[in-house]
Amino acid sequence: MAIASRGFRELRLERISRDFGTLNALKDVSLTVQRGEFIALLGPSGCGKSTALNCLAGLLPLTGGTIWLDEQRIDPLGPEQRGFGMVFQNYALFPHMTVRKNIAFGLQMQRRPRDEIARRVDEALQLVRLAEQGAKLPGQISGGQQQRVAIARAIVVEPPLVLMDEPLSNLDAKLRLEMRAEIRRIHTLLGCSTIYVTHDQDEAMSLADRIVVLRDGQVRQVGTPEELYARPAHADVAEFMGYRNIVPTDASPSDDGMVAVTVGGARLLGVPVERLGAGRAYAAIRPEDLTPSADGPVGATVETIEYRGRDFYGVGRAADGTELFFRSEERVAAGDVLRLGVAPERVLVYGTGG
Amino acid sequence: MKDRPTLRLRLAQRGLDGATLLILPAIAFVLALFVYPFLYGLFLSFTPKQGGALSNYARFFTDPYLYDTIGTTLLIAVPVTLLNVIVSVPVALRVRNLRRQRLLTTILVIPITLGTVLVAEGLLNYLGPRGWLNRVLLEFGLAEHPVRLVHNYWGVFLSLVITGFPFTFLLTLSYVTGVDPSLEQAGAMLGARARQRFARILLPLLVPGLTITLCLSFVQAFSVFPSAVLLGAPAGPTRVISIAAYQAAFEQYDYSMASAIAMIMAFVQVLIVVALLGLKGLAYRGPAGGGKG
Numbered sequence: 049m050a051i052a053s054r055g056f057r058e059l060r061l062e063r064i065s066r067d068f069g070t071l072n073a074l075k076d077v078s079l080t081v082q083r084g085e086f087i088a089l090l091g092p093s094g095c096g097k098s099t100a101l102n103c104l105a106g107l108l109p110l111t112g113g114t115i116w117l118d119e120q121r122i123d124p125l126g127p128e129q130r131g132f133g134m135v136f137q138n139y140a141l142f143p144h145m146t147v148r149k150n151i152a153f154g155l156q157m158q159r160r161p162r163d164e165i166a167r168r169v170d171e172a173l174q175l176v177r178l179a180e181q182g183a184k185l186p187g188q189i190s191g192g193q194q195q196r197v198a199i200a201r202a203i204v205v206e207p208p209l210v211l212m213d214e215p216l217s218n219l220d221a222k223l224r225l226e227m228r229a230e231i232r233r234i235h236t237l238l239g240c241s242t243i244y245v246t247h248d249q250d251e252a253m254s255l256a257d258r259i260v261v262l263r264d265g266q267v268r269q270v271g272t273p274e275e276l277y278a279r280p281a282h283a284d285v286a287e288f289m290g291y292r293n294i295v296p297t298d299a300s301p302s303d304d305g306m307v308a309v310t311v312g313g314a315r316l317l318g319v320p321v322e323r324l325g326a327g328r329a330y331a332a333i334r335p336e337d338l339t340p341s342a343d344g345p346v347g348a349t350v351e352t353i354e355y356r357g358r359d360f361y362g363v364g365r366a367a368d369g370t371e372l373f374f375r376s377e378e379r380v381a382a383g384d385v386l387r388l389g390v391a392p393e394r395v396l397v398y399g400t401g402g
Numbered sequence: 403m404k405d406r407p408t409l410r411l412r413l414a415q416r417g418l419d420g421a422t423l424l425i426l427p428a429i430a431f432v433l434a435l436f437v438y439p440f441l442y443g444l445f446l447s448f449t450p451k452q453g454g455a456l457s458n459y460a461r462f463f464t465d466p467y468l469y470d471t472i473g474t475t476l477l478i479a480v481p482v483t484l485l486n487v488i489v490s491v492p493v494a495l496r497v498r499n500l501r502r503q504r505l506l507t508t509i510l511v512i513p514i515t516l517g518t519v520l521v522a523e524g525l526l527n528y529l530g531p532r533g534w535l536n537r538v539l540l541e542f543g544l545a546e547h548p549v550r551l552v553h554n555y556w557g558v559f560l561s562l563v564i565t566g567f568p569f570t571f572l573l574t575l576s577y578v579t580g581v582d583p584s585l586e587q588a589g590a591m592l593g594a595r596a597r598q599r600f601a602r603i604l605l606p607l608l609v610p611g612l613t614i615t616l617c618l619s620f621v622q623a624f625s626v627f628p629s630a631v632l633l634g635a636p637a638g639p640t641r642v643i644s645i646a647a648y649q650a651a652f653e654q655y656d657y658s659m660a661s662a663i664a665m666i667m668a669f670v671q672v673l674i675v676v677a678l679l680g681l682k683g684l685a686y687r688g689p690a691g692g693g694k695g
Contacts, residue, residue: 107587127590140588144606144686153602154592187688205592 056208064113073099075265088256089245096265097245106130133202133210139194141186148182154205172204192223212244261285283330283398291332292373299329307397312366314345318395330398335373337394344389447662458662471643479623482562486570494575510568522632557633558640570619577611613682617675643667
């Protein structure tokens, strides 16, 4: 496969904003994307991630800020002049064109010679493993195949940047895992940069080199999947990254830079992530880190329990009424009273700053 | 007969049950108001005052004063229909992005609700030799003599555009808004400029809908009568086929001949509609969406 990406060194978003009337869908978002990087824009619905992608594509004009591709300012350009590839959430395949014609469309717009178009369409069809389906109309192939056509159509023109807007959200769970691997494979093979919008943290972590967490139109944290998993910068990011136990607590400094917090009536040590003021704080613990142990400080009564194959995930209630999500390797039953413990470095303590 | 299911059960299996009876009033309505008059007229057209069964038709196609009306009507109806459809597409493309779509739609619907006679009367005053338009043109020296826009071809033409355009436009608008906007966005992302997006993506998806619009607009324009009489020159350039039928029926009291003319009129319309629908069959037919969701 001889698709080598048209080069750029870096893409810079400088304080971009987009207002819809009085609503600020994006507020002063800045981000630098290196060539070849896979970036996931992650956030709950309404956080502005799709708006950011559409602004980058040129489908939505900015109301503030600039976008640079190396030394070229691209935000005044229309989508047809930017030359980015885009995979839409609903695929947006041209329903009246065959799969081949859909894929050839971008090359035809570039007025490539006919034999070159045929060769590159063949290569793209092979890349997405659809060599047999070229003559069919989009309505005649399955959702997963339509998805592959949409990807082939976006990458066949060798764009420097590929934008993907929740491309897997219309697929069933099994196909989603398959296509996830496929997208990563194609990205690595082509060496293009990809910006991928999703609300699924698993998807973002498994695909991306770096994750950008957005909330209310603002960047909350940028980091590698490992950084976000182990050390979310804010309590809301932690909640989004799977820290299901976010317990309001008091906090007092302890030795070695640790802080003492109260969870379910018991004293625990934790790691301060944000600077803590005098007021209230939040302790964030993943369910998988909170497990039963003989000397566990937190007492809880099991309310519900769910079998997940290797282990059990349950909901318990502490004596002071706090709801706690925990993991157990052994079978426990509703009504059991457990002692739960957690390693101090797995308790993250956030201020109320938000 | 014991081993066979009851008649009622067998009918139900074929989709006939008590609820089916509810369509009877509608069938009676159609029979009484459409099928019976049509068949009656058809029969009447073959029973002329003089001569054999086909003599009405023979007379129509040998008398240029009669058969020329087909050409006259087509000469008005075809350009009006094409103009209305061709103009309504870009307008609809612009309007679908407007916020105040409803206001514009309301303004456009008004000519339809007013009816052709009122519009014709209004145009007579407005476009006539002493109408506002000519007075303005003369006042500003833009014309030396009043421009003749009524009692000729152009009067009928303009009246049909005014009453026909809103209808054509509303139909077109519904087809245009039915095309998934993300398809055009996808086209733009692949480097297609506005004109290419229209020609390669929108237009092919609009062809089926525009064909239906053409058919309906054409039938409306072809059956023009009030404005051809009021705004046209009903003895000459705008002697459309419906005027010929009217004269046969109510000036010569030859209902048989009038029925024959009406049948010929219907036949011409059906011929053109069938031809258009046949062409449509060659185009893409299917959803105008981009996939799932």
